[in-house]
Amino acid sequence: MTSWHTLTSDEALSALGSGPSGLNSEKARRLLADHGQNLLEGPKKPPLWRTFLGKFKEYLVIVLLFAALISFIAGESANAYVILGIVLLVAVIGFLQEYKAERAMEALRGMQAPQADVFRDGKLLTLPARELVPGDVIFLEAGDKVPADCRILDETRLEVIEAPLTGESMPVKKDPAPLSEATPLADRKNMIFMGTIISYGNCRAVITATGRNTELGRISSLIMPRPVDPPLKMKLEQLAKRQAILVLVISLAVFALGVTRGYPIIDTLITAIALAVAGVPEALPFVVTLALAFGTQAMARKGAIIRSLPAVETLGSTTVICTDKTGTLTTGEMTVREIHTYRSVQVTGSGYEPVGKFLHNGLAIDPGSEDIAQLLKIGVLCNNADLNHDGSKDRIIGDPTEGALIVAAKKGGVLEEIRNSYIEIVEYPFDSDRKRMTTVHRSEIGGLEVSMKGAPEIVLERCTFIACSQGIRPMTEEDRTAVRAASNDMAKRAMRVLAFAWKHMEEHEPLEIGWVESDLIFAGLMGMMDPPRSEAKEAIRICQNAGIRPIMITGDHPLTAKAIGRELGICQDEVIEGVQIEEMSDETLQSRIKDVSTFARVTAEHKVRIVQALKLQGNVVAMTGDGVNDAPALKAADIGVAMGRTGTDVAKEASDMVITDDNFATIVSAVEEGRRIYDNIRKGASYLLSVSFAELATIFLGVMIGLPVPLLAVQILWINVIAEEFPAIGLAVEPAHDSIMNKKPRSPKEPMPSRGLMIYTLGISGAIVIGTLGLYAQALEAGQDLDYARTVAFMGLGLFTVCNAYCSRSLEGSVLKMNPLANKKLILGMVASILSLLAVAYVPFMQSIFGTTALGIQSWGMILAASSMVVIVSEALKKAVPKLRL
Numbered sequence: 029m030t031s032w033h034t035l036t037s038d039e040a041l042s043a044l045g046s047g048p049s050g051l052n053s054e055k056a057r058r059l060l061a062d063h064g065q066n067l068l069e070g071p072k073k074p075p076l077w078r079t080f081l082g083k084f085k086e087y088l089v090i091v092l093l094f095a096a097l098i099s100f101i102a103g104e105s106a107n108a109y110v111i112l113g114i115v116l117l118v119a120v121i122g123f124l125q126e127y128k129a130e131r132a133m134e135a136l137r138g139m140q141a142p143q144a145d146v147f148r149d150g151k152l153l154t155l156p157a158r159e160l161v162p163g164d165v166i167f168l169e170a171g172d173k174v175p176a177d178c179r180i181l182d183e184t185r186l187e188v189i190e191a192p193l194t195g196e197s198m199p200v201k202k203d204p205a206p207l208s209e210a211t212p213l214a215d216r217k218n219m220i221f222m223g224t225i226i227s228y229g230n231c232r233a234v235i236t237a238t239g240r241n242t243e244l245g246r247i248s249s250l251i252m253p254r255p256v257d258p259p260l261k262m263k264l265e266q267l268a269k270r271q272a273i274l275v276l277v278i279s280l281a282v283f284a285l286g287v288t289r290g291y292p293i294i295d296t297l298i299t300a301i302a303l304a305v306a307g308v309p310e311a312l313p314f315v316v317t318l319a320l321a322f323g324t325q326a327m328a329r330k331g332a333i334i335r336s337l338p339a340v341e342t343l344g345s346t347t348v349i350c351t352d353k354t355g356t357l358t359t360g361e362m363t364v365r366e367i368h369t370y371r372s373v374q375v376t377g378s379g380y381e382p383v384g385k386f387l388h389n390g391l392a393i394d395p396g397s398e399d400i401a402q403l404l405k406i407g408v409l410c411n412n413a414d415l416n417h418d419g420s421k422d423r424i425i426g427d428p429t430e431g432a433l434i435v436a437a438k439k440g441g442v443l444e445e446i447r448n449s450y451i452e453i454v455e456y457p458f459d460s461d462r463k464r465m466t467t468v469h470r471s472e473i474g475g476l477e478v479s480m481k482g483a484p485e486i487v488l489e490r491c492t493f494i495a496c497s498q499g500i501r502p503m504t505e506e507d508r509t510a511v512r513a514a515s516n517d518m519a520k521r522a523m524r525v526l527a528f529a530w531k532h533m534e535e536h537e538p539l540e541i542g543w544v545e546s547d548l549i550f551a552g553l554m555g556m557m558d559p560p561r562s563e564a565k566e567a568i569r570i571c572q573n574a575g576i577r578p579i580m581i582t583g584d585h586p587l588t589a590k591a592i593g594r595e596l597g598i599c600q601d602e603v604i605e606g607v608q609i610e611e612m613s614d615e616t617l618q619s620r621i622k623d624v625s626t627f628a629r630v631t632a633e634h635k636v637r638i639v640q641a642l643k644l645q646g647n648v649v650a651m652t653g654d655g656v657n658d659a660p661a662l663k664a665a666d667i668g669v670a671m672g673r674t675g676t677d678v679a680k681e682a683s684d685m686v687i688t689d690d691n692f693a694t695i696v697s698a699v700e701e702g703r704r705i706y707d708n709i710r711k712g713a714s715y716l717l718s719v720s721f722a723e724l725a726t727i728f729l730g731v732m733i734g735l736p737v738p739l740l741a742v743q744i745l746w747i748n749v750i751a752e753e754f755p756a757i758g759l760a761v762e763p764a765h766d767s768i769m770n771k772k773p774r775s776p777k778e779p780m781p782s783r784g785l786m787i788y789t790l791g792i793s794g795a796i797v798i799g800t801l802g803l804y805a806q807a808l809e810a811g812q813d814l815d816y817a818r819t820v821a822f823m824g825l826g827l828f829t830v831c832n833a834y835c836s837r838s839l840e841g842s843v844l845k846m847n848p849l850a851n852k853k854l855i856l857g858m859v860a861s862i863l864s865l866l867a868v869a870y871v872p873f874m875q876s877i878f879g880t881t882a883l884g885i886q887s888w889g890m891i892l893a894a895s896s897m898v899v900i901v902s903e904a905l906k907k908a909v910p911k912l913r914l
Contacts, residue, residue, distance in 0.1 A: 032179045032236045033207045033216040040179040041165075041234055048181070048232075050165035051145030055133070057160035059161060066160045066176055066238035068245055076127070083119035090268075091792070098304060103294075106742065106877075115313075144175045147232075149499070162235050164684075169230035170426060174220045177242040178233035180204040185229035185457065190214070190655075191354045192223045193243060194506060194583045197361075198524070199428060201460060213243065214583075228427045232540070233739045247632050247659060263780035271720075275307030278728055285731070297738050298725070307724045309716040316709055319760035323705035328841040331689040332698040339684035342667045344702025345648045346576055346880075347773045350639060350661065351693065352653035353582035353592055356692055357673060358558045362428040364436040365523060365559060368514045369399035369552035370496045371418070375436060378559040380415065382438035388511040395440030403552045406528040407433035407444045410467045410479040415443075429524065432556045433481075442844060450477065452538050458482065463646045466545055468533070476533040478544055484515040484553065487527035491550040500549055507550075515553055522591030523555030563693040565596050570696050572597070573702075575681035575772030579642075581627045581635055581661070599626040606630040609637060617641045635661035648773070651906035652695060654679055669695055704764040706774075707839075711782055712759045715836040717830050718789045722796035726825070730801060735815055736819045738804045743878055746868060749828050754861045755833030756852025762837055785839065788905050792835075795901040799894040807887070819869055819880040820887050826865040830858050844902055 041047055051059070072299055074082075084093075093115060100109035112286050119415075123165035134236055144157045160166070165181065166172065180186070187199035194214045203217045220226075220240040237461055239245055276596045279300040285294030312807065322343070324334040334340055354360050357381035367373040367386070373393065383633035386395045396402065413426030415434050422683025424431030437443040449487040450469035453476070463483025471477055480487060488511060494503040511527070517527045528547035537543065545853060578598050582589050585602045593599035606629040609617060618641045627638060635651075639661050651661045654671035660670030662682040670683035671690040687694045723744050732737040781789060803824040807817035837843050848855060869880045883891075 030236070030720075031209055033211055033219050034209050036206050037179070037181045038206055040236070041181070044163040044234060044236065046163035046234055048165065049150040051163050052149050052160070053753075056148060056159075056161055059105040059163060060159060061749060063161055063238055063241075065158040066237060067158050068834050070322065071394075079127075080119065080123045082125055084115070094272075111805065120684045123207065123462055127374065151505065160235055160238055162238060164235045165232060166235065167230070167232055168220070168226050169722070170226050170228055172226045174222055174224045174226065176222050176235045176239075177237040178220050178235050180218050180220060181232045181234055183229060183231035185590070186231045187225070187228035187426070188220055189227045190221070192225070193221055193247075194905040196354075201495065202231070203460075209575070212528065226642075234562070255350070267906050269779050270716075271309070272308060275304050275724070278724060279303045282728060282731055293521070303724060307720055309713075309720045312713060312716050315712040315756045318757060319708050319712065320499060322761050323701055327685075327698050327701050328702070330697050331672075331687060331694045332643070332701075333686045333688060334684070335686065336684055339667050340701075340702050341706045342648060343650060343685065343698055344704070345495075346650045346667065346699060346707040346771055347647045348577045348642050348649045349571060350581050350635075350642070350649060350651045350665065352658050353580055353584055353589060354558060355654045355690065356594060356652050357564050357580060358560055360558060361424070362399070362432040362524070362556050363559045364432050364554050364556045366518060366555040367403060367552060368399060368511075368555070369403060370450045371399070372514075373400060373454040374807045375439065377439060378562050379604070380424055380431065380435050382422065382435050382607055384439045386440065396442065397785075398551065399497075400440065401442060402495065402529050402530065403554065404437040404440050404442050405446050405478040406530050406551055407482060407554065408437045408443060409450055409452070409469050409470070409477070410465050410481045410844075429526070429556065433554070449473075456541055456544070462486075464545075466541070468539060468544060472732055474535075476535060476537070478533055478548065480529045480545065480548060481526050481773060484511065484525055484527040486550075487529050488512075488550065490545050491529050491548045493531075493547070493549040495549055495551055503550060507775060509863035511550065511553065518553065520587065521555070522588035523557045525553055525555050527553050545733075548634075557591070557897065558860075560592055560596050561692055563691065567693040567696040568596050568598060570769055571699070574699070574769045576699065577625065579625045579627070579638075581630055581638060583630055584628060586628040589626050599624070602626070603628050606634045607698060608627055609634045614641065614644075618644060620845075621645075632658075632660045636664045639664045646775075650695075652692070654690070660680075669698075679885040680703045700764060700769050702775075704762075707768070708760055708762050710785060711762065711836045711839060712756050714785055714789045714792075715759060715833055716756065716837065717781065718796065718832060719747070719825075721790065721793035722800065723747070723825070725793065725797045726800050726804075726821070729797065730804070733803065735808070738801065739818060739825070740879055743818065743822045743868075743880075746864070746878065747826055747829060750754075750864050751861045752829055752833075754857035754864070755830060755854060756857070758851055759833060759836055759851050760853050765838065765841075788839065788902075791901060791905045792832055792898065795897050796825065796832070799828055799897055803890060803894060806890070815879050815881050816883070819883060820891065821870060822878075822880060823865060823883065823888075824891045826861070828898050830861050831895050832902070833858060833861075834901055840906065842906065 030043060035043065043053070084090075093112075096108040096112050096115075099105070144160060145152055146155050146160060147153075148155070148165070152167060160176050166175070166178065174188070183202055186202040189199050190196055196214065200217065202220065203216060207216060207218060213696055220231070222244040247257050265791050282303055283296050283300040284298060287293065313350050323340050327340070361379040363378055364375050367375060371388055374387045375384055376387065385392050387393065387399060392398070395404065411430045411433055413424055413430035414433050415431065415438060416423050416425055422435075424434070434443065437446065449472050452475055454468045456462075456466040462482070464480055465478045465488045467476065469477050469479065475788050480490065485825040488508055490665055491503055493500050494507050499571060515525045515527070528551040530551055533544070544897060548833055569580050580589060580593055580598050586605055590599065590601070590603050593603070593636055602624050603626045604620065605627075609627070609630065612620065614637070617637060621638065621641050622645075625723065627634070630638070639649050639651055643666070649665045650667045651658070651665035652660060652669040652671075653659075654675040659679045659682040662670060662679060667685065669685045670679040670682040672680070672686045672688035673690045675686065676692075685698065687698075723739065726738050730736075800821050804817050804821035807820040811886075812820070833854065835843055837846060837854065868874050868878050870882055875881060
């Protein structure tokens with residue numbers, strides 16, 4: 029593989045069979061056929077029919093299909109069709125939700141560089157970026173996204189933002205001179221890479237690699253399929269297996285008992301089917317899918333698009349969030365944070381939005397005061413950037429550092445006045461040797477004004493005067509020492525520091541650079557940085573309060589990482605660098621990662637190792653990011669969270685969730701929503717399992733003590749599929765309780781249901797069994813016929829189910845203290861459930877189907893009185909087993 033950065037420009041052109049005027053069209057066509065289009069191949073998506081059929085691989089769905097098969101064999105075709113209808117409905121909802129999410133992702137995706145200016149046949153043409161080939165010579169200027177990996181041929185003050193590739197937020201100055209073989213990627217100043225952005229200047233460059241052969245393509249190839257299923261899916265499969273084994277054992281036992289007692293085989297088989305139907309919570313897959321679907325819609329309204337339904341629960345169980353710094357915790361936009369004249373002034377606000385205050389000792393001051401106004405004026409005059417509002421947000425055209433100075437002047441309300449009052453007549457530009465920029469402007473009131481900005485030491489060398497509170501006076505050595513100390517203090521806090529100076533000149537004075545850049549008046553310093561998002565600190569506090577550990581992983585400088593980490597409350601002092609990670613074994617990394625929450629100067633490979641080390645410790649890891657360098661770790665994490673606005677296509681494809689507003693706080697909101705959804709799924713599971721266990725035990729115990737089968741299979745199915753369903757929908761959308769983000773995340777190893785929840789579920793089941801069998805036995809003893817007694821058992825079980833649904837609103841606190849109207853869908857579901865039960869008992873044609881009959885007032889009184897037992901037992905269990913964490 030050719031090391032393009034070691035070659036001269038001419039050697040690179042020769043090796044690629046090209047020249048200064050580029051390729052001819054014929055050769056470009058041949059190369060395009062050989063290398064393929066300049067595109068990153070996304071992961072191949074399965075056809076829609078395969079995605080749909082995949083919904084039938086869920087273990088609980090398979091159990092339901094088996095129950096339907098047995099129903100067909102036994103001649104209970106109506107039961108079988110109802111079960112198959114539920115299975116189909118669950119599959120359709122899951123498929124449509126994933127399909128809608130994928131369509132939303134398609135809307136977010138855009139071509140990484142749709143067009144490029146390329147020299148073909150000696151002419152500069154604009155062609156689709158996908159048609160570029162190695163050897164093409166292209167022209168790039170400020171604002172362009174680099175369409176392929178290139179070797180720079182010549183440049184004019186070229187600066188490139190490489191944050192999408194390396195994580196470094198500051199623009200990198202480029203130089204076409206050859207470099208040594210050992211030069212690392214981030215320091216190859218004669219190369220530009222696909223996906224990075226030209227922030228300043230322009231260049232001609234020859235393409236050295238396209239598509240999957242670029243550095244961006246190499247990183248995307250590190251993205252491997254996730255080897256394990258999401259926690260919720262595994263828990264539901266374990267639950268289905270346990271439930272299937274229980275149902276099978278009991279059904280076989282009852283069938284064997286019936287045969288040995290001499291009962292007809294068909295009747296015994298029907299009883300076994302009733303047990304099988306009773307033991308399988310048919311509505312559980314539907315309720316789980318519904319809760320996830322409602323949750324994803326709620327998240328989408330808040331700016332989070334879920335690309336896979338099970339990812340919601342994973343996010344809610346997250347114990348660690350590994351977040352990139354640039355553009356995720358920070359704005360990705362350079363901002364003036366501090367001004368130092370004869371006093372220290374803080375500037376509030378973040379990013380390019382020109383809103384903020386100037387504070388001295390915590391009190392707002394007038395930015396029009398002489399010392400601040402002079403500093404802002406120099407920043408505007410000695411500047412080539414501009415601030416543009418595109419209707420949705422403010423953007424900088426030009427160098428981000430110069431843009432920060434423009435935004436500061438806009439905050440101070442002096443930008444337009446300065447620009448309207450001065451005309452530039454000469455500029456001495458900044459370069460790596462001079463480390464300063466100087467301009468001369470003519471004022472509208474007469475005379476010339478010199479403005480200089482640059483590295484503090486360089487500017488200080490050209491100053492003989494200093495502005496202070498009493499006016500302008502000669503600069504002393506003590507003054508220089510004080511300026512250096514202030515500059516060093518800012519630098520230690522990860523700020524980029526610029527010094528500013530000025531002087532007046534008369535029209536007749538010479539404009540030679542030596543004269544212009546001498547005897548200047550030192551105005552002050554400005555410290556700037558890519559600041560934390562205003563909402564990030566509060567979002568991180570909420571995460572920590574919720575038992576979620578935030579970890580910052582960045583490619584930026586350690587000092588910058590430490591400063592941002594301290595400001596946000598992520599870290600205190602220690603930062604681990606990428607070179608240290610390379611020297612660590614996996615065991616050492618796992619040990620160190622327990623105490624360190626900030627990592628700097630890391631590569632894509634380092635990020636993946638960090639994520640894997642956290643997962644080996646038993647954490648559920650979420651990884652946030654927007655750059656190409658984040659993609660492998662996004663895929664390696666339990667859930668990857670990509671940014672929708674600034675995120676690269678590679679990052680989005682690697683993610684499970686996309687944040688459309690690029691707001692870290694939205695992630696916290698998504699975590700809360702994930703917890704709410706998971707809590708509601710647990711409530712629904714407990715509710716449905718308690719009824720299934722009760723039905724199973726009622727039939728089993730009834731048969732064991734010699735009673736006729738208390739409930740028919742079709743009656744059980746009506747309760748499981750219809751009467752249970754309506755309240756379950758309400759439980760799926762139960763609002764989040766106030767304490768939801770004050771609890772630690774649940775262990776990903778916790779079973780579904782947990783030990784405490786199983787005790788609660790079995791307690792409720794016991795109450796339902798006692799009530800149902802008691803009502804059934806009392807009706808038989810009172811001399812009622814079998815259909816009447818079964819109707820009493822059926823209605824009793826139905827009303828127990830409705831009461832159980834309301835009690836399931838909270839598994840921790842008393843539902844008697846909750847506002848019943850806070851979940852109107854649940855109330856409506858309970859009403860619908862009761863109406864469906866009454867229809868079975870009182871509508872004539874349904875009576876013939878379900879074997880029911882109308883009940884008398886005395887029976888209704890007993891049923892209503894017995895129903896209250898569920899509420900009493902639920903309240904008692906919540907108080908009796910609080911330490912088991914329901």
